[in-house]
Amino acid sequence: MSANGNGVGPLLEVEGLVVRYPVQRGVTGAAMRREKQFVHAVSGVSFSVSRGEMVALVGESGCGKTTTAQAVLQLIRSQEGSVRFDGIDVTALGARELRRLRRRMQIIYQDPYESLDPRFRVESTVAEALVVHHEGTRRDRRERVAQALELAGLTPPELYLNRYPHELSGGQRQRVAIAASLALGPELLVADEPVSMLDVSVRAGILTILDTLRDSGLAVLMITHDLSTAARFADRICVMYLGRIVEEGPAVQVVEDPQHPYTKALLSVVPRRDPRRRVQPQILRGETPNPIDVPPGCRFHPRCPVAIAECRATDPELRAPVGAAEEHRAACILAGR
Amino acid sequence: MAGRLLEVENLHVWFDLPQHRELHAVQGVSFAVDRGERLGLVGESGSGKTTTILALMGLLPPTASVAGKVYVDGEDVLARGERTVASYRWKDLAMVFQGAMNAFNPVRRIGDQLVEPMELHGIASGQTARKRAGELLERVGIPAARLRNYPHEFSGGMRQRAAIAMALACDPKLLLADEPTTALDVMVQAQILELLVALTNDLGLALVLVTHDLPVVAQTCTSAAVMYAGEIVEAGPMDALYHDPEHPYTRLLFAATPDLESRDVVVSIPGAPPRLDQAIVGCPFQPRCDRAVARCLAERPSLRRMGDDHDAACHLAGVGAGEVVA
Numbered sequence: 132m133s134a135n136g137n138g139v140g141p142l143l144e145v146e147g148l149v150v151r152y153p154v155q156r157g158v159t160g161a162a163m164r165r166e167k168q169f170v171h172a173v174s175g176v177s178f179s180v181s182r183g184e185m186v187a188l189v190g191e192s193g194c195g196k197t198t199t200a201q202a203v204l205q206l207i208r209s210q211e212g213s214v215r216f217d218g219i220d221v222t223a224l225g226a227r228e229l230r231r232l233r234r235r236m237q238i239i240y241q242d243p244y245e246s247l248d249p250r251f252r253v254e255s256t257v258a259e260a261l262v263v264h265h266e267g268t269r270r271d272r273r274e275r276v277a278q279a280l281e282l283a284g285l286t287p288p289e290l291y292l293n294r295y296p297h298e299l300s301g302g303q304r305q306r307v308a309i310a311a312s313l314a315l316g317p318e319l320l321v322a323d324e325p326v327s328m329l330d331v332s333v334r335a336g337i338l339t340i341l342d343t344l345r346d347s348g349l350a351v352l353m354i355t356h357d358l359s360t361a362a363r364f365a366d367r368i369c370v371m372y373l374g375r376i377v378e379e380g381p382a383v384q385v386v387e388d389p390q391h392p393y394t395k396a397l398l399s400v401v402p403r404r405d406p407r408r409r410v411q412p413q414i415l416r417g418e419t420p421n422p423i424d425v426p427p428g429c430r431f432h433p434r435c436p437v438a439i440a441e442c443r444a445t446d447p448e449l450r451a452p453v454g455a456a457e458e459h460r461a462a463c464i465l466a467g468r
Numbered sequence: 469m470a471g472r473l474l475e476v477e478n479l480h481v482w483f484d485l486p487q488h489r490e491l492h493a494v495q496g497v498s499f500a501v502d503r504g505e506r507l508g509l510v511g512e513s514g515s516g517k518t519t520t521i522l523a524l525m526g527l528l529p530p531t532a533s534v535a536g537k538v539y540v541d542g543e544d545v546l547a548r549g550e551r552t553v554a555s556y557r558w559k560d561l562a563m564v565f566q567g568a569m570n571a572f573n574p575v576r577r578i579g580d581q582l583v584e585p586m587e588l589h590g591i592a593s594g595q596t597a598r599k600r601a602g603e604l605l606e607r608v609g610i611p612a613a614r615l616r617n618y619p620h621e622f623s624g625g626m627r628q629r630a631a632i633a634m635a636l637a638c639d640p641k642l643l644l645a646d647e648p649t650t651a652l653d654v655m656v657q658a659q660i661l662e663l664l665v666a667l668t669n670d671l672g673l674a675l676v677l678v679t680h681d682l683p684v685v686a687q688t689c690t691s692a693a694v695m696y697a698g699e700i701v702e703a704g705p706m707d708a709l710y711h712d713p714e715h716p717y718t719r720l721l722f723a724a725t726p727d728l729e730s731r732d733v734v735v736s737i738p739g740a741p742p743r744l745d746q747a748i749v750g751c752p753f754q755p756r757c758d759r760a761v762a763r764c765l766a767e768r769p770s771l772r773r774m775g776d777d778h779d780a781a782c783h784l785a786g787v788g789a790g791e792v793v794a
Contacts, residue, residue, distance in 0.1 A: 191653035191654070191655060192653055300740050301513075330512040330513055330680065331512060331680060331681075331682070331721060331724050331725055332512060332720070332721065332724050332736060332737035333736055333737070334724065334734075334736065335724050335726075335734040335735055335736035336736035336738075338734070339734075339736070356653065356654065357726075358654070358728060359683075359725075359726040359727055359728045360726050362726070362728050363726040363727075363730075363731075363734055364726075386728060386729075396655070397654065397655065398728065400654050400655055400657070400658035401654060401683075401728050402681070402683035402684050402686060402687040402688075403683055403686065403687065403727060403728060403729060404682060404683050404686055404710065404722055404725055404727045404730070405686065405710055405711075405727075406686040406687065406706040406707050406710055407707060407710075407711075408729070409687070412658050412662070414655065414658050414659055414662060415655055416659075418623050418625060418655075418656065
């Protein structure tokens, strides 16, 4: 098939991804020939995810992390750039080919109270994807549903097959959602804030499932606003700000030795468990600028505590600071200086 | 008893369910808050933390019945029902609700909405009230000129600040904040927590911070009460709760919380909390506990004093903890 079909190289390669939405001008706006505006949700994002790797896209709301995930699955169409899945550029595919490919890439959503159909029993929910893709006989499907439930930690599966979502706790619902996404045996799983709606005591269980699946070769792209979770579970972290990745690297390095001033500020305000461990929070004033009017130069410079004049003119590239490891990169002209 | 700003004694709340059943949401909660103190009320969903503070505010629905004593400045607020509660609500105790940033009336200016509670409670009216509304807005870090704005012209963080300003309108002594930062980004969360801490330091305001987020409490509050199945299972100085937890639930809850700087394995707590529409026999945490012994099945533990202001409701607290863990 492709150069990457044998599992060498990343499973998912995103390059220069751009997603923008037109802003509605309204009838008067169009009549007055007001200039067409765009929301620049994702403006040139590149990253990759290998088999057996968990990559976390981290950032605040509006930074473009969820849009990036949706563009990876082509649930929304991107305007520029490429998304190569196992060597195939999915942005060039038609609806039919895309559908065939989608069984290899699945998504789980944030809210298990919304994502499950309340009228479907667990068995029908998990089997639905198999039915849609005409997989197996009824008996095969039953077998695969049971396997998927076990992978998601719902054991013994017979106990859950005939239940409705309202009979399950939040953690169990999210496990059903995971089982449903695993039924087709995907190679890439996109998890959009998979635990943020759940109680703390059950979060680790869900994350451990993803961890275990990753060990068996699944590629996981996790979208999260929670740096502590990303630090503990992801192999690599990409920090996003206003539609760009501003820092990328191995999770431990990004957390322990951040290079971008935004990452540094973000890490400083994450509350620590230990009350004795007080970090002087470096609170950025104001809020993330509107993605319609992206600041010129470095898009972080209006809020940056260390910005110099040059930052207003130069849009920095994501690069490894001089003397640092190649896999740890930051989009800041001052990084490593 | 004297001198404490708020004292809650053996508070119970029941909700009526269909078919003459009852849900015992709060099962004998006691705690106290002093002026300028910051107390965290921590628990997972269904633990009764929000119900507890709604009971203090007298804001529970008619299906709820309340028992126990709530003293504000030594006076029993619950004693004569709605009449006494109403005279304290907003003036002595004020509350910031979960999702308060979405609670503003979208078609009225922020200023008008800030003036309303002042006029309603006879604190100020007319130009005086407007001037005070401007000062309140400035106090929470928003220019007074923005009184003329509508809620949609504010960001989420600014609306949450405005909600705090509104709670401060009648100059309360105690602020009850229910998950004030849950829907906010971490940078905005840091701004709001910084504001809450500043208000307690500068105005002597006391704060009860209700949240499921232990690290937020660890970094904001001096002491905390951990709730489980409608009761406080452990309470004490924040430092003692983290470094010397006496209740297994507290210890496991910290262990279930990932931390930026720790490589510890993050654990999950198996099982689920007990149903509160049935009587609980023994320790409510026993089915999920990693240390339970025979006594935990039969006898419900009550809060015992373990150290300076440190209480725990566990039969094993203080005895042989080391051996059992090892």
